[in-house]
Amino acid sequence: MYAFEIEKPTTLADALAALKEEDAQALAGGQTLIPSLKARLAMPSKLVSLAGIEEIKGICTADDGRLCIGGGTTHGAIAREAADRFPGLAGLAAKIGDPAVRNRGTIGGSLANNDPSACYPSAALACGATIVTDRREIAAGEFFLGLFETALEEGELITEVRFEVPEASNYQKFEQPASRFPLVGVFVARYADRGGVGVTGASEGGVFRWNEAEEALASNWSADALEGLSVPADGMIEDLHGTPEYRAHLVKVMTQRAVAAAG
Amino acid sequence: MAQVSMSVNGQPAEGEVEGRTLLVDFLRNSLELTGTHVGCDTSQCGACVVHVNGAAVKACTMFALEAEGAEVTTIEGIAAPDGTLSAVQQAFQEHHGLQCGFCTPGMVMSATALLKDNPRPTEAEIREYLQGNICRCTGYHNIVKAVMAASGQDVGAIAAE
Numbered sequence: 001m002y003a004f005e006i007e008k009p010t011t012l013a014d015a016l017a018a019l020k021e022e023d024a025q026a027l028a029g030g031q032t033l034i035p036s037l038k039a040r041l042a043m044p045s046k047l048v049s050l051a052g053i054e055e056i057k058g059i060c061t062a063d064d065g066r067l068c069i070g071g072g073t074t075h076g077a078i079a080r081e082a083a084d085r086f087p088g089l090a091g092l093a094a095k096i097g098d099p100a101v102r103n104r105g106t107i108g109g110s111l112a113n114n115d116p117s118a119c120y121p122s123a124a125l126a127c128g129a130t131i132v133t134d135r136r137e138i139a140a141g142e143f144f145l146g147l148f149e150t151a152l153e154e155g156e157l158i159t160e161v162r163f164e165v166p167e168a169s170n171y172q173k174f175e176q177p178a179s180r181f182p183l184v185g186v187f188v189a190r191y192a193d194r195g196g197v198g199v200t201g202a203s204e205g206g207v208f209r210w211n212e213a214e215e216a217l218a219s220n221w222s223a224d225a226l227e228g229l230s231v232p233a234d235g236m237i238e239d240l241h242g243t244p245e246y247r248a249h250l251v252k253v254m255t256q257r258a259v260a261a262a263g
Numbered sequence: 264m265a266q267v268s269m270s271v272n273g274q275p276a277e278g279e280v281e282g283r284t285l286l287v288d289f290l291r292n293s294l295e296l297t298g299t300h301v302g303c304d305t306s307q308c309g310a311c312v313v314h315v316n317g318a319a320v321k322a323c324t325m326f327a328l329e330a331e332g333a334e335v336t337t338i339e340g341i342a343a344p345d346g347t348l349s350a351v352q353q354a355f356q357e358h359h360g361l362q363c364g365f366c367t368p369g370m371v372m373s374a375t376a377l378l379k380d381n382p383r384p385t386e387a388e389i390r391e392y393l394q395g396n397i398c399r400c401t402g403y404h405n406i407v408k409a410v411m412a413a414s415g416q417d418v419g420a421i422a423a424e
Contacts (some may be wrong), residue, residue: 006282100319
């Protein structure tokens, strides 16, 4: 690692002020950033740890019924505390990495990083979540801009993520066994008037909604409703773990499994 | 350099560290608590698992300064002060839950964290919880047996693999 300083503010205001410094970077749970620093893929002059900021941690239900998750909430806390209110998301969180990783990694850090194989972005898209920052609210559909790219500006921090809790939901991932990142992961969400399908790990463009499946599921929420559909292999990721055709096939299979499991 | 202070195994601990000093390096190099191992240094293997404020974390993927003010427990803090082994440690010994022993500190720390949250885990739950701890001797079978035994459960039902 290159040398840097660490600051550990206890308020959001102090964190934002510290991030104004040139080459300062936010440090959330660090489960991606620290390995990146070890590989010398980044050279910040200062890391601003968000772990001491209590105001961006925790889960609550808003007056309008939406589930509000603080950006600094760990995967482990979401797995435990959202289990009764949003079991689909809690199930997703419970399968990220391993228990020790889940005790550090946060939802805000994951969304801000927008790894093309991260799990949360699929749920955020499928549910039409709202990503709240220190300065504005961003619809999930406008947040993810491509591989590791988001709508976040320099020094902008995710303070909260708001989900309209679906009537039923489920996340299925086909794991790459060494990294346990999804080779393909699909989050499905059933609402009274629509179905949401978010796909991660598959596309060269990053997380996406499978619109055809959403339309089919809106009138017939069943795995059978997807039988006649197929996902084009064009634009799917090709690497040693799978061909584009393989990934395209997995998108459909994982979506069907998720719909069946959501019920 | 910056000053860092925390509680380690119930004792106050402090030292001078760089921003980039990992918690595991502070424990091993500054405090000379070398029971916490560095296996992969890439957060895969779990040999460096310690408890920070009661939660299992990989000490190779956390900076020492992030643990400022925290209560840290390492493998050295698991046995009683008189040397009496914890139930997990005792079970690892009785069920031959270690071969070369390199992964053992992390295995014991993870297993201890599991039993705190889930005092009677199933075999499947133990295997899932230990996903982030790798044993290069592939001695998983007896490790799982040891965790079952430490939780007071019968180990006879665990199928030999």
